[in-house]
Amino acid sequence: MSWLISLPCTRDEAEALSGEVPALDALADAPVVVTREIDEAAGRWQLDAYVETRPGADLLTLLQALVPSAKGVKPSVEQLPDKDWLTLSQQGLEPVRAGRFFVHTSYHADAVPAGATPFLIDAGQAFGTGGHDTTAGCLAMLDRLAARGASPRAIADIGTGTGLLAFAALALWPRARAIASDIDPASIEVTRTNAAINGVALGQAAGQLALAVAPGTDHPAIRRRAPYDLVVANILAGPLITLAPDIAAATAPGGRAILAGLIARQMEPVLAAYRARGFRLAARGGSAEWPCLLLVKRRRHGWRRRERALHRASASDATFGSW
Structure with missing residues (x-):
């Protein structure tokens, strides 16, 4: 540049x-x-x-x-x-420690602490290098779930960006069936590249990561694997609210959803959308400005298979960002 x-x-x-x-x-x-x-x-x-x-x-x-x-x-x-602006940009991205995870760029590849679970994610076209509070908050929440004995068997990362959160989930629960989706095809290609770099197996079997280009949950592969014990959506407040019916439909009774990408003043509208769909707030993490929400779906709200999403994004939803 x-x-x-x-x-x-x-x-x-x-x-x-x-x-x-x-x-x-x-x-x-x-x-x-x-x-x-x-x-x-x-x-x-x-x-x-x-x-x-x-x-x-x-x-x-x-x-x-x-x-x-x-x-x-x-x-x-x-x-x-x-100057070599790419190299300088990598130098400027400090490694992130979130729970057991250590996320770093190529420039800091020799700084991995002993005992950490490392991921190499260079800055590129997709969001989610670990440096933003929302991504770090999700990593910490995943680590917190594992420490408390959670063992999801079916996981969906909606709006995956770089693939980092899906990689972290599979590192915690290597026998789970996981799928990562994004509305942006470039993000899925970035995820594919990052999976190869970090030794994450791609595929359809347990312990492998399936990929899908999709707006929200609207993809046959995502519907086919539902219901999910754990759904992660680190996007923005607008899409989170828009997708509340779809994420609720895809989450198993008693299942969990980790939501991030919202700022503090947007938390109540997001929570209201999910409470209306049978979720309760179980924990709040992240930072004061960028909360990370752990929701649990009440068991009285059952799941039923659908052939189409309940909500299709309107043109105005695009202003809220990629999901």
Whole structure:
């Protein structure tokens, strides 16, 4: 990457840019867009877009349209020094220790602690390198479940991103039947690559990970394997609420769901959607800002096989990100 475009934005705008952005995805040379909080006290956020060639007026106009709060602000455009930005990005991602898990990039491959369960996940096209509080919270919750003696036999990771949470679940319960899905085909290819790197067997048998490109649970392979003792969905609040009927339908009575990707102020609406479908809150983990919820489905709410999902995503759901 040789050019950096920066614009101020709000937190809500930053969250909206954390998933798929069709306007950018349609570009032949789409920029790499990241958002970050630059002043917590003042609530100031910033959009940074990296491109390989000097940006034209059309791209600058498009980026400004994505952050309406910056209307009238001239984008900052600077040429970056000629460096190996991929290597630098890997150096900047510190390893994450969550329970027994140690998630690291190639740069930190020699730093694995004794006794840890390591996963090598380099930064790439998909979300879920372990560095975000939501992913780390899910890893810690999985570890917590195993420590308490849980033994799920059927596991689904909905919106898998890099595959990390599915890999962790199989490491804890190597005899389980597991499937990982994502609406983005690129995420499934990233998961396939990461599985090979981390020695995770792909396939349909117990102890292997099946993969599916699917919006939520809407895939024959996901329906065929239901009901699940454990469903993990580290996505965003909007899709979590949208998918509540489907996740409930796919979860066995007494089964568990780990939900993350929401911020603290979104917790009650998400919980309300799942309580209405027979779940109760069993534990809360994660961080204060990014909670990770462990839900248990009440046994009086049975499961029935369906041929189609109860809810299909509408076009407006896309603003909530990839799931």
